[in-house]
Amino acid sequence: xxxxxxxxxxxxxxxxxxxxxxxxxxxxxxxxxxxxxxxxxxxxxxxxxxxxxxxxxxxxxxxxxxxxxxxxxxxxxxxxxxxxxxxxxxxxxxxxxxxxxxxxxxxxxxxxxxxxxxxxxxxxxxxxxxxxxxxxxxxxxxxxxxxxxxxxxxxxxxxxxxxxxxxxxxxxxxxxxxxxxxxxxxxxxxxxxxxxxxxxxxxxxxxxxxxxxxxxxxxxxxxxxxxxxxxxxxxxxxxxxxxxxxxxxxxxxxxxxxxxxxxxxxxxxxxxxxxxxxxxxxxxxxxxxxxxxxxxxxxxxxxxxxxxxxxxxxxxxxxxxxxxxxxxxxxxxxxxxxxxxxxxxxxxxxxxxxxxxxxxxxxxxxxxxx
Ligand SMILES: Cc1ncc(COP(=O)(O)O)c(C=O)c1O
Numbered sequence: 001x002x003x004x005x006x007x008x009x010x011x012x013x014x015x016x017x018x019x020x021x022x023x024x025x026x027x028x029x030x031x032x033x034x035x036x037x038x039x040x041x042x043x044x045x046x047x048x049x050x051x052x053x054x055x056x057x058x059x060x061x062x063x064x065x066x067x068x069x070x071x072x073x074x075x076x077x078x079x080x081x082x083x084x085x086x087x088x089x090x091x092x093x094x095x096x097x098x099x100x101x102x103x104x105x106x107x108x109x110x111x112x113x114x115x116x117x118x119x120x121x122x123x124x125x126x127x128x129x130x131x132x133x134x135x136x137x138x139x140x141x142x143x144x145x146x147x148x149x150x151x152x153x154x155x156x157x158x159x160x161x162x163x164x165x166x167x168x169x170x171x172x173x174x175x176x177x178x179x180x181x182x183x184x185x186x187x188x189x190x191x192x193x194x195x196x197x198x199x200x201x202x203x204x205x206x207x208x209x210x211x212x213x214x215x216x217x218x219x220x221x222x223x224x225x226x227x228x229x230x231x232x233x234x235x236x237x238x239x240x241x242x243x244x245x246x247x248x249x250x251x252x253x254x255x256x257x258x259x260x261x262x263x264x265x266x267x268x269x270x271x272x273x274x275x276x277x278x279x280x281x282x283x284x285x286x287x288x289x290x291x292x293x294x295x296x297x298x299x300x301x302x303x304x305x306x307x308x309x310x311x312x313x314x315x316x317x318x319x320x321x322x323x324x325x326x327x328x329x330x331x332x333x334x335x336x337x338x339x340x341x342x343x344x345x346x347x348x349x350x351x352x353x354x355x356x357x358x359x360x361x362x363x364x365x366x367x368x369x370x
Contacts, residue, residue, distance in 0.1 A: 007308040008348055008357050011190045015352035020246060024196070027242035034238070039218065042241040047201070049248055050185075053168075054177040056203040058210040061236030062217050065164040065186020068200035069097035069134075071234060072182040075212045076158040078103045078131045083329065085125045086134040086162075087117050088318040089337045094136055094162050095319050095328060097184075103131065106329040107320050112336045115139070115291075115344075119147040125331035126151075132158040137166035137176050139314070140192065140258075140286030145171045145179040160184065163203075167192040168255040169286035176286070177203040182213075187236075187244060190350075192258070192288050193251050195240040257351035258287035261358055265290055265347060268362035272369050289314055290349040292365075297343050303368045309361050312346045 017024075031042060043061045051059035062068050078084060080102030086094055088107040095105040108121040117135045133152055135143035145161070152159045159179075163169070164186035166176040177183035187199035204210050212229070215222060220231025262285070269292065291314065294300055304311050318337045319325045347361055 005308075008310060008353075008361065010310040010312050010346070010348050011350050012352065013189070019352075020250070023246045024243055027246050028239055031238045031242045037238045039235055040238045042238045042245065043236050046236070046241040046245050046248070049245065050201055051203060053248070053251070054175045054183070054203045056175075056178050056183075057205045057207070058203070060202045060204075060210065060213045060217060061241060062200045062202060063234040063236065064198045065184055065188060065200040066093040066097055067217075067232075067234040068164075068184035068186070068202045069093060069160065069162060070100045071213055071216045071232065072160045072184055072202050073097060073101045073103070073132065074216055075182065075209050076132055076160070078158075081129060082131040083127060083129040084132045084134050084160075085122055085130060085331075087136055087138075087337065088320040088325075088330075088334055089115060089315060089341060090136045090138060090162065090319065091164070091315065092319060092322075092324070093164070094134060095325055098134065099327075104129075104327070104329055105319075105325070106130070106331055107334060107337075108331045109334045110336050110340070112340075114141060115336075115340055116141060116143045117148070118336070119144050119151070121332060122148070122151050123155075126155050126157070130155070130157060132160055134160045134162055135180075136162040136164075137169055139291055140166050140169050140288035142166065142169050142171035142176050142283035145174075149179060158182075164188075164200075165191065165288040166286050167288075168251055170284035172283065178205070181206055182209055187240065192255065192286055193244065193247055196243050197237075197240055199236045199240040199244065201236070254351040255286060258349055259285075261349050261353055262287045262290050264355065264358045265292075265349075265362065268359065269365060272365060287349055289346045291344050291346050293340060293343040294345060295343070297345050300365065300368050301345055304361070304364055307364045309364055310348065313341075313344060314346050316341060 047059040082103040084098045098105040161180040161183035163176040163183045169176040185201040187195040216231045220227045220229040
């Protein structure tokens with residue numbers, strides 16, 4: 001409950017609909033009356049626009065972020081017997097996509113301050129089976145891509161950026177998605193750029209990989225009923241592309257609002273004994289999530305809930321501790337991953353969150369620790 005006794009949701013779509021609903025309806029009507037619903041002009045225009053904001057040569061629209069990861073790994077020819085190095089403090093889809101190919105996810109620990117892949121541990125995890133490194137730009141912060149690309153070059157490995165939470169993030173002034181051989185984005189509705197349904201995108205500067213992915217997402221079909229490789233049905237649809245084209249125009253303004261909210265939290269929470277994620281690799285955070293790391297996290301979450309503030313935990317149980325991921329490999333001990341999973345808490349952040357609500361949340365947190 002804020003001061004007006006209205007609960008503060010973790011994410012609220014209604015202000016977005018009030019702001020751009022008319023344009024969204026127009027975009028949907030345009031597609032419906034076009035009679036072209038799959039792989040038409042909206043998808044190809046959105047692919048060009050998205051590639052441009054990512055400073056990439058090409059982008060390929062697919063059905064989801066999970067499919068973007070999976071198809072990207074297929075484009076690298078990752079398959080049974082191969083290993084892909086990644087982290088366990090991520091959304092399940094990162095590791096599932098590796099497992100869909102028949103390959104094994106190999107988890108390494110994270111840096112204590114950034115919660116991102118610890119690049120010092122990657123070399124230890126490399127074996128003759130390693131085919132790729134899959135860093136996750138968690139919460140909207142970029143992993144240390146220079147170091148990752150250097151290791152990949154030295155060991156002849158592919159790099160796939162999981163940029164599903166990082167639309168608009170920069171690494172040394174280069175957009176997330178422009179650095180690895182391929183990058184995967186999700187347009188799940190709550191993302192920084194979200195569709196009104198599922199959607200995903202792969203970005204690349206590699207023409208051979210691009211050509212392969214265009215086939216992979218569409219049954220492996222080169223021309224109608226002529227199949228070059230066994231592919232899949234995984235396409236971004238025209239309606240979602242048209243919606244995303246409307247929303248793309250607002251992305252930088254919405255990112256500024258996220259940045260402003262994160263600044264308010266930073267300033268308001270300075271006196272509290274908490275650890276905020278910090279990045280020392282000169283990247284610009286896209287603040288998909290604002291995450292704090294605190295003592296008595298569960299009690300704080302309950303206190304916030306009692307006061308009408310919805311929070312979430314990204315993610316409460318690391319993947320290596322879950323039944324579905326028993327057949328994965330762990331390199332070393334995942335001490336930081338496990339420690340953080342017990343301490344992290346995501347506070348509400350979205351472009352329309354009001355300043356007064358942010359101040360109220362800050363007061364609730366301070367009140368708990370006073
Ligand atoms: C880090 C990460 N990877 C992959 C995904 C999967 O994306 P999607 O939900 O679009 O399949 C998500 C989305 O939730 C994510 O946050």
